[in-house]
Amino acid sequence: MGGITFFITKTRLKLLILPIIIVGFFLKNPLAKPDLLVEEQGKLFAVRDTNGRLLVSSKAKARFVREIWQNMEGAELLPLKDNMMSDCRLNYCNYMDKVLIIKENNFNLNQCTNHVLVINLSEDAFICQNVKQYVNLTSLKRRGNLSIWIEKDKMKIVGTKDFIDDRPWNNINEK
Known part of the structure; x- marks a missing residue:
């Protein structure tokens, strides 16, 4: 969702969205497959x-x-x-x-x-x-x-x- 907003937005809002996207990459996958x-x-x-x-x-x-x-x-x-x-x-x-x-x-x-x-x-x-x-x-x-x-x-x-x-x-x- 953050990636879509990042590419659609044409304002300085991109600077606020980029850190959220970076943090999202390091979080645990919520869709992990069951053991x-x-x-x-x-x-x-x-x-x-x-x-x-x-x-x-x-x-x-x-x-x-x-x-x-x-x-x-x-x-x-x-x-x-x-x-x-x-x-x-x-x-x-x-x-x-x-x-x-x-x-x-x-x-x-x-x-x-x-x-x-x-x-x-x-x-x-x-x-x-x-x-x-x-x-x-x-x-x-x-x-x-x-x-x-x-x-x-x-x-x-x-x-x-x-x-x-x-x-x-x-x-x-x-x-």
Whole structure:
């Protein structure tokens, strides 16, 4: 927006706009791509590797969601294979020692301690100890597809259904 104003303006206002544009270049990108994506039925998840590529757990499941993720990514999604990332397998993924994604039943509960977030995509209803946030199939259906951004000391989780009540047409009769 500042760039457009800079080129349209013919007055000394350009001198005020230029520092704003320069500061904008050094700020963090507000449109950063998520580190993890989880499909609402638990059939598919995607993780971002160290090279910034998005790796999906299956190239056969949840085709519509996978195509949307691919359009969002702007590049071909690669299949997650057991040897691509050191702590990610098809049945579980220990992502950056902060998030644990579990897809297999009868998971060893000793492996799910001290994570910030555990995402249980299996049919088993177990609870991990010492976990701050926990997502299972029921909460996935309630929140929809999840996008997760991970930073050094915080995590942001957004579900596709989180903002349904904020839509203007939902509040017509409320006064």
